Amino acid sequence: MSTNTLVLTGTRTNERLGAVLVAAFLGLGLVFMAGFAPAMALHNAAHDFRHSQNFPCH
Amino acid sequence: MIIRLVSAALVAGFLAAVVGTGLQFALTSPLIIAAERYETQASAAPLLPIPASLIVRVHGGHDHGTQNNGPRDPSVAGGEVAPVWEPGPGLPRMAFTALATLVGGVGYALLLGAVLLACNREPSPESGLRFAIGGFLAVALAPALGLAPELPGMEAAPLADRQFWWVMTALATAMGLYLIAIRRAPVSIAGGIVLLVAPHLAGAPETSHAASNLPAAYAAQFAARSLGIAFVFWAVIGLAYGWAWGLFGRNRPTHA
Numbered sequence A: 001m002s003t004n005t006l007v008l009t010g011t012r013t014n015e016r017l018g019a020v021l022v023a024a025f026l027g028l029g030l031v032f033m034a035g036f037a038p039a040m041a042l043h044n045a046a047h048d049f050r051h052s053q054n055f056p057c058h
Numbered sequence B: 001m002i003i004r005l006v007s008a009a010l011v012a013g014f015l016a017a018v019v020g021t022g023l024q025f026a027l028t029s030p031l032i033i034a035a036e037r038y039e040t041q042a043s044a045a046p047l048l049p050i051p052a053s054l055i056v057r058v059h060g061g062h063d064h065g066t067q068n069n070g071p072r073d074p075s076v077a078g079g080e081v082a083p084v085w086e087p088g089p090g091l092p093r094m095a096f097t098a099l100a101t102l103v104g105g106v107g108y109a110l111l112l113g114a115v116l117l118a119c120n121r122e123p124s125p126e127s128g129l130r131f132a133i134g135g136f137l138a139v140a141l142a143p144a145l146g147l148a149p150e151l152p153g154m155e156a157a158p159l160a161d162r163q164f165w166w167v168m169t170a171l172a173t174a175m176g177l178y179l180i181a182i183r184r185a186p187v188s189i190a191g192g193i194v195l196l197v198a199p200h201l202a203g204a205p206e207t208s209h210a211a212s213n214l215p216a217a218y219a220a221q222f223a224a225r226s227l228g229i230a231f232v233f234w235a236v237i238g239l240a241y242g243w244a245w246g247l248f249g250r251n252r253p254t255h256a
Helices: A010-035 A040-045 A047-052 B002-044 B091-118 B125-146 B159-183 B186-202 B216-251
Strands: none
Touching: A010 A047, A010 B002, A010 B091, A040 A047, A040 B091, A047 B002, A047 B091, A047 B216, B002 B091, B002 B216, B091 B125, B091 B216, B125 B159, B125 B186, B125 B216, B159 B186
């Protein structure tokens, strides 16, 4: 299986690092909100999703 | 690049949420609602001679405030504490389930995009699917080996312990898969295997084996369906992310 690698230049690397960090931060935040946030209102709203996706619940 | 990543993740998260929500409504939501009926029965009519400690009202008619509102007299059957907001039954509940699925789907898609980029892979449906399978293994299958998907009303260890074990297992599995599948040196493969196995050797927080009124068939069905849905959810995220990445790149080839 061939793996295409992105062409890297100096500025690209910085841009890429920034994109990785921003996306990871946003993604973790959203997953935390949907799956782990302890606020009861959030928990109740996301309840069925948490059970279905096997997040620890209650 | 970040715009392209976020756009592709939004598309992938949305498509996965559409599919995942449909599957949840068809397969798991009926089981959750059926399980809650047993649970409310158990808490509404504790006529059986069970020690009070076994009837931990985890749901107690969907009032989850027990831990947060401090100690409460267990003989007071709710009602004393102001009810915590929860979506109404039927359509509102389904709408919030769909919303949560969308938020979770976009979150996972963003993480998938970040990992693809960090691993220096050009996102495509193929590479997206490959990494999505890794995501499924890390956050769905591996944690489920220790903490089986549970229906409301099934007894379990304290929440914080389970969440901690869940997160550690997901991280260790993801790291292990990275070492095995991407690093591929003998030493890293050995380290990866250790990381894959370690959380299970350490052991998940103990599940209580107290008997429950819930029919075992429900629980078994729920566990299988939940993993199946998670797999489809991830597969759609991966395929759609790779597809959407190409879609958004076509307009601005210079910024690819």
